Amino acid sequence: MKKLFNIFIAIATISITSCDEVIDFDLHEGQQRVMVEGLIVNDQPAVVKLSRTTSFYSSSPTPKITDATVIITDNTGAVDTLTHEGDGVYKGDNIVGVFDRTYVLKVIDRGVEYTSQSKLPRINEIDSIVYEYRDRQGFFSDSGYYVTFYAKDPPGEKNYYLGKYYKNNGLITQNNFFYLYSDELIEENTSIPVEFETVYYKGDVAKMEFFSLTKEAYDFYLKMISNLNNDGGFYSTPPANVKGNISNGALGLFQASGMVTASLTIQ
């Protein structure tokens, strides 16, 4: 839903104002903070990335944290100390993600402890995946092949998802967007079509990864979209920070997800 209104706002803004200019606005520099990006999916060990924030105008990549202690525990009492594999990326080995278990992440950096926890929500296997050729639809989509997969949303509680789409192994990240889905407007227990968010041509390999999210993680991604695409609050919501689920003032998200993948080649 939100996306559709963003389209509207974008079109409106473009149609009204056509000029922009990069300006040198004197921005202050805030205190440096720790950024945590943790992920554990079913049947795989955890991956945690640690970095620090930097000044707005900085043109180098953000500094990575390479000497932190990173520990994952689950609600069965298992403990996994992750090892640094370079460039701020830490990987675990003896804990792999299991549906419905709760995981706790602990990061110790410069003597400060940051923690987070998340339950790993279930995800259904997909029912099928198909593609079809379609003509251009106005300003919205080009002629080409469109891939759709079908999956059922589990009944009962509210479910949230994140889709990642690849074309020939390249991740589609256009317009600073995340492809988010919630079952709020969806019929339960029906096979729902979900379209890949890009157009493919003959010979392309189309791949997707579909993640189940907690409400907390879903909200995090929504806020991230809003943060990345804010217009200064004129038509969009007032600019706001992305509230994550890490304690002690660190930024970021510890995400536990069920994941399904599918791919095909357009012929």
Add this chain to the structure above:
Amino acid sequence: MKKNYLLFLGLLLLIAQSAFPQEQKYTISGRVKDASNGEDLIGAIVNLSGTPYGASSNEYGFYSITVPPGKYILEANYLGYQKFEKEITVTANVTINIEMSEQVLEAQEVVITGERPDKNIQNTKIGVQEVDVKQIKKLPALFGEVDVIKNIQMLPGVQVAGEGNTGLFVRGGSTDQNLILLDEAPVYNASHLLGIFSVFNSEALKSAELYKGGIPAQHGGRLSSLLDIRTRDGNSKKFSGSGGIGTISSRLTLEGPIVKDKSSFIISGRRTYGDLFLKLSSDKDVRQTRLFFYDLNAKVNYTINDKNRIYLAGYFGRDVFGLGKFFNLNYGNATGTLRWNHVYNSKLFSNTTLIYSTFDYAQELEFSSFGFEYGTGLKEATIKQDYNYFLNSKNEIGFGISGTHRTYAPGIFSPTSATGLVEVALDKFRSLDFAAYISNKQKISNRFSVEYGLRYSLFSNVGKGDVFVYNGERLEENIIDTISYGSLENIKTYGGFEPRASARYLLNERSSIKASYNHMIQYIHLMANSTSPLPFNVWLPSTPHLQPQTSDQVSIGYFRNFLENKIETSVETYYKNMNNIPDFIDNAELLLNEHFETEVRTGRGWSYGLELFVKKNTGKTTGWISYTWSKTERKIPEINDGKVYYAGYDRRHNFNLVVSHDFNEKVNLSGNWVYGSGRPITLPIGKYEFGDYGNYVPVIYPERNYYRMQAYHRMDIAVTIKNKKKENRNWDSNWNFSIYNLYARKNPFTILTRDSQGLPKKKEVVKIYFPAPIPSITYNFNF
């Protein structure tokens, strides 16, 4: 409790009726009209020369003066009109209808007889600005679209949000705190094209008056201002027309008598035609794009006899935007007003009004994979009874009651193709309003006049509907129960007294000091999270979770005229405190949210300022200079960590200069220069990386509205050239050439941050602005 309040009001009415001893006096009453077209003149000063007796005509041109028997000279003055004079002998109640002729600009020098009106000194109005709707047609306009709202933005005490935006921020109030009335019907979304133009077609307008304070007890429901816009009644003497062909739109107005001097009509339309040119494009998608808006005002009135007159007025306007069959949206207002003026006797004037107003928004999306329709809206029906009782030469009493029913549709989402989407229809909200008021304009002495009134308003949020129960803070996860209410069942009632008062003390013939106090209550709230509201933002009533907003404003002013009232000046200061004003939590989700209250927090806002105004109304050179110093802040628990922050439209300094000069009968040159110090904005203090390759670079923000934009300033000019009028042809025309933002100042529409183009992970600050200068040509005609 409620009964006590009503009893109290009734008592007040009784006192007003009987408190003043009756002497042997007679009443002169009638209507003041324009001699050429029969339009009622609002606010004309009618007085008896050399006596303290006088009155001003009301919204329907009606006046009434009660005097001892005798010989008098009846005088009427109205700005831009020749003074009316008539000798009368009063021996009984008498009806005198006054017809006034417009001043004709002579070739040599403007000849004006009698004194200039000095009503700005004499009346008790403070914080009130009149807009001369004839004058604004000569002033420069963006794309040549003469816009009364844009002119109001150049008045003291009014702030502007961004370049070209029609939002009004009056004395620290937000855009939804303005009661905008079009022929007494509230207009819920007064803008076209996302706020670039207002819905008011200048051709149809008779008068526009902005009350920043000193709002009469007759009106209520919004905290910060009343904008009273009235349309013309239509020429009752002869058939005539006017119109214009502009850069982006065309206008046509037809008016004339249905029965001469008894009944007339006016119909006025405007439509933009930018999209018609898109049809010429070679690109199919561009050809299928629709982007236009239109306005239609229509009005008829019928004078049944001296004592009865009825008016029926309607407004319809829409914005339409479509991209082929895939994306369509349209939204607009419709209002209707049926009024019946009745003169019971020479002292008691009554007006009965039925009002209907609606705003709706509809959006459709239709792709092969999915489609849906989305809609929101609001409907209001009001019945109102107002009386003016011209008790005696010292007291003019107004009283009345009104009742309103509103239905609010906060959102309906219905899928149009079978994709497994489900329909979501948020429950409609309903509310009932009731208000009663009594007020009195009282001349205590020749020097001292007061106007005071009391309004009592009562508001009920009624069923059918659900109310959520929260355990602790209003968060979705804290909902522990839902209470359902049946149709028209009372969910929550709010009410309160709204005292209003203003006073004028004449220091001498040229100057006066005035003061006012206002208490206002606002029961409905616009769920708009952005600086410029969007058409899909919805209005909601006060509910058990969302209390009514209230404000108290005091203001003091000094008014002084120079050069025999040719130049009017004023200095006003105000302090306004607002309680329960809403703001929204970070990343508030306002679309299809069945528990809006989780996104809203309320708190205190305050504003204070100083406004200077110098105006020259007559002569070859007219115009005004205004300067405003003001400060507007808010403090709302749970927003900005509970710390005080500036409102998004807070500007410390505002300066406006508007000049119009008639070189001769044919050529007019006008221009304006506006300056506003920068408004607050939230921009980052840092950034970080996120995502698989660190390819998302979000930013870190400090407190809300931590930074300030650069100052805003702009100069516009316009030349109006009248074409030579051909003998024996009743066709008058002129050309208006206008340039907006003459020196091409790149004023920010907004400032935002984005990924640097080309350089990965680098960010940049970008200013979005209107291309300038924007020239436009308009051809105007009258016949």
